[in-house]
Amino acid sequence: MLDYDKEAERYDAARGGEPRAAAAAEAVLSLVPAGARRLLDAACGTGIVTRRLAAARAGLRVTGVDLAPAMVRRAAARLPGAVVRADARRLPFTAGAFDAVSSVWLLHLAGTDDDARTVVGQCARVLRPGGVYVTTVDKGPSHNVGSDIDAVLAARPPSPVRDAAGAVEAYAREHGLCPAGRARFTGLGQGRSPRRTIADLRRGWFMTLPPEGPLADRFADRLAALPDQDRPRPDPVFTLLAFRKP
DSSP states (O other): OOOHHHHTTTHHHHTTHHHHHHHHHHHHHTTSOTTOOEEEEETOTTSHHHHHHHHHSTTOEEEEEESOHHHHHHHHHHSTTOEEEOOGGGOOSOTTOEEEEEESSOGGGOSSHHHHHHHHHHHHHTEEEEEEEEEEEOHHHHTOOSOHHHHHHTTSOOOOOTTOHHHHHHHHHHTTOEEEEEEEEEOTTOOOOHHHHHHHHHTTOSTTSOSSSHHHHHHHHHHHTSSOTTOOOOOOEEEEEEEEOO
């Protein structure tokens, strides 16, 4: 698992920067009702998407939450007074406090299925009746674009998919939420090149490939043998699901 305090400084540049953030914010807002006045962005990270959510609609008050202190500091610089450090499994807000809640690239990081279920439950709890929860699903599989890099990585030990669409839909039902739509957006600037994938491997990006050791070395060697070491393969396309609280 990546250390997101250490990742904070390079997070935006390594993940598509403003173009990706713009695509994500536009897709989230396409699922948020026009009349929403308070939105919570759970796991807001550096606030690069959160800021766009806040700027896109007059009258929409956006609050960001993240657990990593370095991420919170960066997000707070973008949205002064609107970012709280907290665990999404224990949101520090009253029931029904928000018209909408978003969690972009969060559930795949859950340590267990129960953690993912708890996050969905917390997001449902802080929604008012009629409110909408929007979340990414199937984040890991979205990175498989059928490239030669993916062919190499297919042999690595499998990791659990905590944000599988079917599981998230089940968690939402458990907490009284109903399906309310879906959207897709391109992770601009996130297409992998072999050299970048090796660097990601070495810093712990892949949960089932510890950065040091013979297994990581074997995968690094296979990736290094691919052609066009610095040519990015196609960008991933991410999926958002929306759920309404009756």
